[in-house]
Amino acid sequence: MSPLPGTSPEFRDLVDQLRARPFEADTRPVADLRAGFERFAAQLADPPEVHTEQVEANGVPAEWARRPAGTTRGVLLYLHGGGFTIGSVPAFRDLSARLAVRTGCAVLTVEYRRAPEHRFPAALDDAVAAYEWLRAAGAGPVVVAGDSAGGGLALSTALVARDRGLDPPDGLALISPLLDLAHTGRSVQMNAPIDPIVTPAGSHAYAERYLGADGDPYDPLASPLFADLTGLPPTYVQVGTTECLLDDALRAARRLRDAGVDTDLDVWPDMLHIMPFFASRVPEGDAALQAVVNFVRSRTDGDAR
Numbered sequence: 001m002s003p004l005p006g007t008s009p010e011f012r013d014l015v016d017q018l019r020a021r022p023f024e025a026d027t028r029p030v031a032d033l034r035a036g037f038e039r040f041a042a043q044l045a046d047p048p049e050v051h052t053e054q055v056e057a058n059g060v061p062a063e064w065a066r067r068p069a070g071t072t073r074g075v076l077l078y079l080h081g082g083g084f085t086i087g088s089v090p091a092f093r094d095l096s097a098r099l100a101v102r103t104g105c106a107v108l109t110v111e112y113r114r115a116p117e118h119r120f121p122a123a124l125d126d127a128v129a130a131y132e133w134l135r136a137a138g139a140g141p142v143v144v145a146g147d148s149a150g151g152g153l154a155l156s157t158a159l160v161a162r163d164r165g166l167d168p169p170d171g172l173a174l175i176s177p178l179l180d181l182a183h184t185g186r187s188v189q190m191n192a193p194i195d196p197i198v199t200p201a202g203s204h205a206y207a208e209r210y211l212g213a214d215g216d217p218y219d220p221l222a223s224p225l226f227a228d229l230t231g232l233p234p235t236y237v238q239v240g241t242t243e244c245l246l247d248d249a250l251r252a253a254r255r256l257r258d259a260g261v262d263t264d265l266d267v268w269p270d271m272l273h274i275m276p277f278f279a280s281r282v283p284e285g286d287a288a289l290q291a292v293v294n295f296v297r298s299r300t301d302g303d304a305r
Contacts, residue, residue: 007270010282015272018196025202030085030116030209037086046280047097058129061111063089065100073104074141074170074300075134077127079157081148081274083178083206084115084123095277095289102293105143105300108134112153116209120222123149123210127157135167141300143171145292147274148245149206151177155224155232155252162231171299172235173292176245176274177252179225181207182217185247197273198244225252234262236295238288240271266291 025033053064066072076099080092089096089111100107112126134142146154151174158169188200207217220227225248235256239249246267253265268275271284276292278285 008283011284014278014282015196018272022199023197023202025083025199026205034086034088037082038088038091041091041094044278044280045094047094048101050097050100052093055108057108057110057133060126060129060133061089062130063093063096063109063111065093065096065107065109067101067104072106073297074106074143075139076100076103076105076107076296076300077131077134077142077144077154077157077169078107078109079112079127079144079146079150079153080109081146081150081176081178081277082114083203084120084149084210085206086114087150092277094280098276098279098289099145099293099296102290103296103300105296115206116212119212120210120215120219124153124156124160124221127153128160131157131161131169132166141170143173143296143299144169145173145175145296146177147175147277149178149210151175152179152222152224155179155235156221156227158232159221159224159227159229168231168233171233171295173295174235174237174249174252175276175292176239176243177237177248178203178245179223179248179252180217181211181223183207185245185251187246187248188244191242191244191246194242195244195273200244203244225255229256229259229261232256232259232261234264234299236264236266236292238266238268238275238291240268240273240275242270243273245273264295 050065080087096107096109110130113122144154256263276289279289
């Protein structure tokens with residue numbers, strides 16, 4: 001299926017490129033998947049100028065990105081996507097730099113441990129450790145954000161913070177979040193013919209790498225769609241209508257609202273999985289990124305807390 005006529009030529013070219021070179025995440029060796037994604041991300045990267053600094057956040061490798069001049073508004077803790085298996089701080093450096101410049105926040109991107117070498121809950125433990133580190137340092141307003149698997153980690157991090165009695169995040173931004181490792185949403189199969197990035201087979205393979213063959217895909221911290229979502233901070237959810245994970249976002253927004261959480265569901269017609277990742281290439285990606293920025297800025301203003 002072709003993109004809607006209203007999309008840009010750059011967007012249509014990107015979709016053609018993605019469909020011509022599918023990720024085949026269910027069959028390729030993990031090392032090949034990782035290397036291929038790093039190459040793909042490097043082709044997209046054209047980051048604005050920022051200051052970067054590698055740090056250990058409670059023993060977890062992470063990287064700060066800060067805009068060159070001016071005070072920061074707060075902190076954005078960013079958890080990258082990649083099915084808990086691929087993706088890295090360098091691969092998401094373009095996105096973190098753009099977030100730092102536009103939000104005015106210091107962006108901390110976490111190099112959490114990846115599957116299958118480190119299975120659930122290793123990635124979540126690292127995300128929580130980094131969040132605790134920020135809170136212990138008195139970082140000020142902290143928004144937790146993530147895309148795809150990182151979106152699931154962001155939501156689970158907020159759940160752990162709530163259950164441990166930690167100060168909650170000042171906001172959550174979930175971009176094309178992966179929230180159901182059982183893949184029970186109808187869109188997983190219905191959108192398979194039109195999603196050029198995520199496939200049902202690939203999603204199942206990533207989930208098995210993360211959980212192990214005997215892991216429970218309904219564990220509420222692995223699949224936070226099934227968690228008690230009460231007491232969470234204001235949440236922004238962004239998703240595209242062509243995504244296999246569309247129903248993860250739609251169901252999560254409904255459950256968050258039912259739990260009394262202030263929730264902004266932002267559904268983009270015809271858009272791709274993690275559209276802000278493509279901000280350097282297509283105007284639609286840039287617009288999707290700006291929508292995330294607007295939410296983060298609303299939660300990190302001095303009077304937003």
